[in-house]
Amino acid sequence: MQYHHTQTAPLYLLVLSLSVVLFAVAWFIPEVVMQIVVSVGGTLMFLIALSFRELTVSDEGSELLICFGPLPVFRRRLQFAEIEKVEQAKSTIMDGWGIHMSPSGGWVWNLWGFDCVDVWYREGRKIRIGSDDAVGLAQFLNEKASQNGN
Numbered sequence: 783m784q785y786h787h788t789q790t791a792p793l794y795l796l797v798l799s800l801s802v803v804l805f806a807v808a809w810f811i812p813e814v815v816m817q818i819v820v821s822v823g824g825t826l827m828f829l830i831a832l833s834f835r836e837l838t839v840s841d842e843g844s845e846l847l848i849c850f851g852p853l854p855v856f857r858r859r860l861q862f863a864e865i866e867k868v869e870q871a872k873s874t875i876m877d878g879w880g881i882h883m884s885p886s887g888g889w890v891w892n893l894w895g896f897d898c899v900d901v902w903y904r905e906g907r908k909i910r911i912g913s914d915d916a917v918g919l920a921q922f923l924n925e926k927a928s929q930n931g932n
Contacts, residue, residue, distance in 0.1 A: 785922040786840040789914045791894030793879065794835040801827035829853065834880070837893035839911060839919060846923070848891050848911060856881055858891065860903060865927040867902040870920040873910060884910055899923065 804824030808817045832853040840847050842859070849857040873896045876885050884890045892898060892912025899911045899920045913919045 784841050785919065786838070787913065787915045787919065788836050788838040789893055789895075789912075790836045791834075793894060794831045797827055797834070798831040801825075801831060829855075834893065837891070837912065839913060841922070841926075846926075848909075850881075850891075850893070858909075860901065860909065862923075862926040862929075864903040865901060865923060866904075866906075868920055868923040868927060869900045870916050871898050871900045871910070872896050873898045873912065877910065879912070886910075 801824045804820050804827060808820035808824060811817045811820060832851075833855045834850050836851050838847070838849045838851060840849075844862055846860045846862065847857065848860070873890070873892060874886075877890050877892065877898075879890075879892050879894060881889070881891055888900075888908030888910060890910045890912070892910065895912060895914055897913060897916040899913060899916050900908055901911060901923060902908050911919065
């Protein structure tokens with residue numbers, strides 16, 4: 783069984799809008815140094831918007847690739863052989879979106895929504911992967927974990 787799923791979310795539009803506002807503000811600032819500072823901020827917001835427009839989770843043979851994009855700056859690979867347990871779950875507002883440590887423990891990789899899959903690997907460590915296809919992702923990961931004898 784192969785797995786490849788890309789989730790998109792509108793949250794990047796807010797960051798992209800902020801980028802456009804910063805560029806417009808920079809245009810009207812009379813000081814060159816401040817124009818540069820505000821333009822750099824706008825550029826960073828633009829790059830962040832492109833980095834978090836979508837979240838792709840895919841089977842890469844012996845590992846799972848979790849990648850934000852379309853600018854693939856933030857990515858993570860998880861070896862199927864290291865998976866101990868997989869559960870479909872619901873995140874809370876406290877878990878949030880993006881990439882960060884969760885208040886409930888482990889890492890969160892989530893783009894949008896509250897459906898997710900909790901994956902426990904290597905000595906009780908956990909990663910929470912947000913997905914609008916949590917059922918399919920959990921089923922795929924459980925199959926891969928059972929194939930590896932976990």
